[in-house]
Amino acid sequence: MKKFYDILNLREGEDDKQKTLESVKKSISFKGANLWILACAILVASVGLNVNSTAVIIGAMLISPLMGPIVGAGFALGIYDFDLLKRSLRNLLNATAVSLAVSAIYFAASPFKDVQSELLARTSPNIYDILIAFFGGIVGAIAVTRSEKGNPIPGVAIATALMPPLCTAGYGIATAQWTYFLGAFYLYCINCVFIGIATFIIIKYLQYPPKKLVNKTVQKRVRTSITILIIAMLVPSAYLAYSLYREQQFKKNSDIFIENEFTAKGYMVIYKKSEFTRKKKTLELAFLSKFFTQPEIKRLDSVLNTNKYLKGTELIIRQDSTDRLNALKGDILKQVKSTENELNEKDVKIMQLEQKLAGSLNDKKLLKEANAIFPQITAVTVSKQNLINQKDSIIPVTAVLYRAARPLSPEDKTRLNKWLNQRLDVKNARVYEVE
Known part of the structure; x- marks a missing residue:
């Protein structure tokens, strides 16, 4: 049992607690070198999103100093240092405002405003992003408390991805696409909150001494605040994850329907468009030469609605006069x-x-x-x-x-x-x- 405990023991290799705390306090400030690094990271991430370059975006994640005030906030909660908590949150708020402003200015000035896949990936957060932020935050907090920092810090910066969502939110502001802004900023909030909570848990586990003794009322207030934050982030993300699952099932079952009802019967599909939203589901198709009569379309509708993932989907078959003429040729000749x-x-x-x-x-x-x-x-x-x-x-x-x-x-x-x-x-x- 002792050997098993030694394997899982986080205190082995731990740095001096006071030294770690001083290092964390230095990293929360945004002035001098940190401010220049932040500004450069913003521009690098914005350019990467603009040109859809994954490598450039990863570079921006690595040089971003945004982890500092978030980890500082988690430390402050863990040792009940409310002065440090205020400083961390104030610096994080300032860094967030600067990032949004700079990225919005960049995208407003950029002649290329097309929505790229890297940008879209930051607009629909779900519960999986919470898991990434939480476990990434645990790794980051453990790495900060080690005497040898090692490789985890760069990996955490890439996994939790603080800078790209902020720049995507700036894109939403610059182009007045508020759904992009809200989705990206929500992802940024998820990352901040759960990195901070993970840090709080590690600091409590490692038994960092509190700055001052606090009564049970204050401790309960801190725990209640953390619980409210978790619920506030968890509920919307769980709903978004469920919506993502339904959308994936809709696309999968749409492909099966097309294969069974059309492709397997020799009808060549030359156009396919599916749309899945909270209020509407549509499947739009066009064919090379087949003309579908109204009774045939009604039958296809009934088949479509027998599938629970496709129920309520509007089937649209695009047919023009040429299709109709092809269908009439045989009748005319007869x-x-x-x-x-x-x-x-x-x-x-x-x-x-x-x-x-x-x-x-x-x-x-x-x-x-x-x-x-x-x-x-x-x-x-x-x-x-x-x-x-x-x-x-x-x-x-x-x-x-x-x-x-x-x-x-x-x-x-x-x-x-x-x-x-x-x-x-x-x-x-x-x-x-x-x-």
């Missing part, structure tokens, strides 16, 4: 063949007719004349073909497709058919409305 039952299905002329019907409605001259009689018609095209039947007889076929702002009445359709026969000098023009 009607032509039923009227002219001697047509050869494999005739090359039918292939040419299909290509004509797949085109866009762009006969401007005919449209202008049709508008004079039927103002509701918005587009029209004509396809004329001489088809050859099995007896080598030539059969003229004329197909007219039109689009209207509102449906034509039966009387107007009859008038349109008669007018087209006269205008195109044919006897049996076949007219089809395209939605």
Whole structure:
């Protein structure tokens, strides 16, 4: 048991307590060298976020002196030195204000204001960021109390990442994107609070002597304040972590739905966009050649809503007139063949007719004349073909497709058919409305 205790004993290798405390007090001040280092770290982090460079951002984390007043606040709470606590918090507040101001000025002056992935990563904190800050803070506090500081301090600076969230908050101020500001500043607060709490726990465990004896009321007040801070940081971050989990499940199940209902059936998806917010979920798709009818879309909606992670998702399938024309081609040719039952299905002329019907409605001259009689018609095209039947007889076929702002009445359709026969000098023009 003693050997096991010796393995876990934090007091082995511990530096002199008074010496450690003096070192901590020196690190909380922001003047002279510390102030210059802070200003440079702000600019380096801002540039790194601006150009989306991970290496530059890591460099800013390493040179940032912001850990000093945070660890100082944790020490002050642990030894009940409220003068040191006030100084630490005042210096931390000043450093935070300077960082926000400098980063906001930089991003306001920078011509590049696009949101990069490194910047976005600091706008949505969750409970995992609390774990990183807490355990990183424990490592940092242990390292500060060692006689040989070793390698943990740089690692803690990188893991807890104080500077990038502050600069991201400055970006939010400069571009008036307040959701970015709030998300990034909340992440910064999480890091500050839980690094401080972790330091407090280590100092209490190592039994640093209090500056002065305090009664139980003061001790209880300190513990209550820490508990309130933990709850204030924990509750929103837990909700954000749950939201992140739901969003990941939404994306995962959306991909499964697309694979099962479309890709596996040979429908090529050429566009996909999904959106997940607290109030709305949408899945928007477009296909290379498949046209979905309303009954098919209703069936897909019902399949979508059977999945608990996709329930309530609005399915949007983008389809234009070309898709509709492709769907109508087969119907048109079937009607032509039923009227002219001697047509050869494999005739090359039918292939040419299909290509004509797949085109866009762009006969401007005919449209202008049709508008004079039927103002509701918005587009029209004509396809004329001489088809050859099995007896080598030539059969003229004329197909007219039109689009209207509102449906034509039966009387107007009859008038349109008669007018087209006269205008195109044919006897049996076949007219089809395209939605």
